[in-house]
Amino acid sequence: MKKIYxxxxxKMQLNKSDSVRLAVEVCKSASATNSFCATAxxxxxxxxxxxxxHLSNVARKIKNSxxxxxxxxxxxxxxxxxxxxxxxxxxxxxEVDYVIIGHSERREYLNETDEDVNRKVKITLENxxxxxxxxxxxxxxxxxxxxxxxxxxxxxxxxxxxxxxDNQKLIIAYEPVWVIGxxxxxxxxxxxxxxxxxxxNLMEHFSEEIIDKHISIVYGGSVxxxxxxxxxxxxxxxxxxVGGASLSADKFIPIIKNIK
Ligand code: PGA
Numbered sequence: 503m504k505k506i507y508x509x510x511x512x513k514m515q516l517n518k519s520d521s522v523r524l525a526v527e528v529c530k531s532a533s534a535t536n537s538f539c540a541t542a543x544x545x546x547x548x549x550x551x552x553x554x555x556h557l558s559n560v561a562r563k564i565k566n567s568x569x570x571x572x573x574x575x576x577x578x579x580x581x582x583x584x585x586x587x588x589x590x591x592x593x594x595x596x597e598v599d600y601v602i603i604g605h606s607e608r609r610e611y612l613n614e615t616d617e618d619v620n621r622k623v624k625i626t627l628e629n630x631x632x633x634x635x636x637x638x639x640x641x642x643x644x645x646x647x648x649x650x651x652x653x654x655x656x657x658x659x660x661x662x663x664x665x666x667x668d669n670q671k672l673i674i675a676y677e678p679v680w681v682i683g684x685x686x687x688x689x690x691x692x693x694x695x696x697x698x699x700x701x702x703n704l705m706e707h708f709s710e711e712i713i714d715k716h717i718s719i720v721y722g723g724s725v726x727x728x729x730x731x732x733x734x735x736x737x738x739x740x741x742x743x744v745g746g747a748s749l750s751a752d753k754f755i756p757i758i759k760n761i762k
Contacts, residue, residue, distance in 0.1 A: 503545050504545070504740055505545045505546075505547060505718070505740065505741075506545065506546045506547070506734060506740060506741045506761060507546075507547050507549065507673060507718060507720050507740060507741030507742075508546060508547070508548045508549070508741055508742055508744065508757065508758060508761070509549040509551060509572060509600070509602075509634060509673075509675070509720065509722075509741065509742070509743045509744065510548070510549065510550045510551060510744055510748030510754060511551050511574065511602060511605070511722075511743055511744065511745045511748060512524075512550070512551055512552050512553065512574075512748060512749060513553075513574065513607070513745060514553055515749050516552065516553070516556070516749065518555075518556055518559060521552045521553070521556040521559065521560055522556070522559050522560065522563055524550075524749070524750065524751055524754070525550055525552075525559075525560045525563040525564055525569075526563050527751035527755065528548065528550065528564075528569060528751065528754065528755065528758075529563060529564055529567040529569060531751070531755045531758065531759075532548070532567055532568060532569060532758075546758070546761060547570060547741075548568075548569045548570065548758065549569075549570045549571070549572045549599070549600050550564065550569060550570070550571060550572065551571075551572035551573060551574050551600070551602055552571075553574065554573065554574070554575075554588055557571060557573065557593070557596045557598060558596055561596055561597045561598075565597075570599045570600060571596070571597055571598050571599060571600070572598060572599065572600030572601060572602060572634065573588070573593045573598050573600070573601045573602070574601075574602050574605070575588075575601070575602065575603070575605075575608060575622075576588060576589065576590045576593055576601045576603070576622055576625070576626055576631070577589050577590075577622070578618060578621035578622045578624075578625050579625070580625060580628075580629070589625075590625050590626050590628070590629035590631055591629050593629075593631065594629050594630070594631060598631060599631060599632060600631065600632045600633075600634055600673075601622075601626050601631050601632070601633055601634065602634045602636065602675075602743075603619055603622045603623055603626065603633045603634065603635050603636065603660075604616075604618075604619035604622070604635055604636045604637070604656070604660065605636045605677075606636060606638060606640075606677060606679040606682060607682075610679075616655070616656055616659035616660060617659065619635065619656075619659065619660045620659055620660050620661070620662050620663075620664075623635060623660055623661070623664060623672070624663070624664060627664070627666070627670050627672070630669065630670070632670075632671045632672060632673060633672050633673070634672075634673040634674075634675050634720075634743065635657075635660050635661075635672065635673070635674050635675065636675045636677050636722070636743070637652075637653050637656040637657055637660070637674060637675070637676060637677070637700070638652075638653065638656075638676055638677040638678045638679050638696075638722075638723070639652045639653060639678060639679060639680075640652075640679045640680060641679070641680035644678070644680060649678075649696065650696070650699050653676070653696060653699055653700060653703070654699065654703050657674070657700060657703045657704070657707075658703070658706070658707075661704075661707045664707070666708065666712055666716045666717075670716060671716050671717070671718075672716065672717055672718075673717070673718045673719070673720060673741075674700055674704075674717065674718075674719045674720070675719075675720050675721070675722045675743045676693060676696050676697055676700060676719065676720070676721055676722070677721075677722035677723050677743060678692075678693075678696070678723050681723035681724050682722070682723050682724070682745065683724070683745060683746060684723075684724055685724050685726075685746070686724055687721075687723055687724040687725060687726075687729050687732075687733075688723060690729075690732045690733050690735075690736055693721045693733060693736070693739065694736045694738065694739070697719050697721070697736070697738045697739060698738065700719055701713070701719065701738060704717060718740040718741065719738060719739065719740055720739065720740055720741035720742055720743055721733045721739050721741075721742055721743070722742060722743030722744070722745070724746070724747075725742040725743070725744045725747060725757070726744075726747040726753065726757065727747070727753065727756035727757045727759075727760045728760075730742060730757050730760055730761060731760060731761065731762050734761060734762070735762075742757075744757065
């Protein structure tokens with residue numbers, strides 16, 4: 503049975519009490535239905551990614567629930583005079599297991615480059631955290647028919663000089679930038695094509711065995727309870743990165759429950 507990752511990217515949308523309340527509701531639903539923890543029959547890994555400042559509070563609420571904690575970013579040094587930054591080892595101390603890296607919003611608003619992404623992936627792996635590397639084309643790149651090239655370049659750079667050791671894992675999130683936050687996901691066939699491109703490209707970096715054992719690919723962009731299975735039924739898609747529909751229990755829990 504394939505393992506499915508459902509990653510909630512709360513961005514900068516929730517305050518402390520909303521974050522804690524939502525974490526509690528997700529946990530309650532988990533224990534009520536017993537339908538999503540690593541050991542349950544769905545083999546579903548739910549990852550909540552609150553803002554940095556709410557990580558500890560959410561960590562306390564999800565302890566022993568089977569639900570995992572993720573951060574939305576990490577810096578590419580582990581220690582030093584970098585005012586305002588947060589290192590992977592500091593995140594590890596907060597019981598974080600996953601880190602979103604290179605989200606299109608960070609690339610667009612914070613000038614995050616492919617080089618930054620590569621450095622962050624390296625140090626995240628060194629700290630035994632799982633990087634969730636976001637790649638995807640903009641509307642302009644799609645119209646210029648450059649989507650495949652853009653994705654290949656992002657992957658090549660992100661994975662430059664990366665080797666995966668036995669206990670390390672990484673996730674690639676294909677997120678077409680032009681559907682993020684629009685409420686309208688891409689046609690699953692289009693996502694399948696992009697993910698095939700990603701998979702072929704991964705073979706330039708790793709053996710098939712390493713890819714199978716250590717790398718998962720998820721789709722992100724306007725995923726909701728109605729369309730989640732359209733994506734998950736595609737063999738190559740092993741989960742979803744969810745923004746808007748992860749921000750409230752009444753939208754997020756139905757996604758979890760609908761997963762077939
Ligand atoms: P969305 O966001 O689900 O609101 O489209 C996804 C993301 O930005 O990761």
